[in-house]
Amino acid sequence: MDIQFEEFKKTFFQECDELLADLEHQLSVLKADASDPEPLHAAFRAVHSIKGGAGMFGFAQLVAFAHEFENALRLMRSGRVAMSEPILDATIQASDVISDLVQAARNDPAFEPSLASEAA
Numbered sequence: 103m104d105i106q107f108e109e110f111k112k113t114f115f116q117e118c119d120e121l122l123a124d125l126e127h128q129l130s131v132l133k134a135d136a137s138d139p140e141p142l143h144a145a146f147r148a149v150h151s152i153k154g155g156a157g158m159f160g161f162a163q164l165v166a167f168a169h170e171f172e173n174a175l176r177l178m179r180s181g182r183v184a185m186s187e188p189i190l191d192a193t194i195q196a197s198d199v200i201s202d203l204v205q206a207a208r209n210d211p212a213f214e215p216s217l218a219s220e221a222a
Contacts, residue, residue, distance in 0.1 A: 114158070122197070125145050128142070128148065129197055132185070132193075133190045133194065142175065142185075143179065146172065146176065149168050153165055153168035159207075161203075163206075163207075167199060167200060174196065
C-alpha cells in the first residue's frame with residue numbers, strides 16, 4: 103500500500119485519539135452541568151470530525167454510527183430532544199461505542215459489521 107496513504111491513516115487515528123478524549127471530556131462536563139451548550143457543540147464537532155475522516159478511509163461502519171450519533175447530538179443541540187440523565191447516559195454510551203469502532207478500524211479495516219449493529 104502507498105506509504106503516504108498509510109501516513110495519512112496513522113494521522114487520522116492520532117487525531118481520533120485526541121477527538122475521543124475531547125468527546126469524553128465534553129460529555130462529562132455536560133453531564134455535570136447541562137446549562138452550558140458549548141460542551142454539546144464541542145461534542146458534536148468531535149463526532150463530525152471523526153465521521154469525516156472515517157469516510158475518507160472507507161470505514162463504512164464507523165461512518166454510519168458516527169452519522170447516527172451526530173444526528174442525536176443535533177437533536178439535542180436544537181432542543182428537540184431534552185437533555186436528561188437517561189439521554190446523557192446514552193450519549194456517553196455512544197461515545198464508548200464510537201471509541202470501540204475507531205479501535206476496530208485501527209486494528210482491522212474489514213472489522214465485523216455486526217459490531218456496529220450490536221452496539222447501536
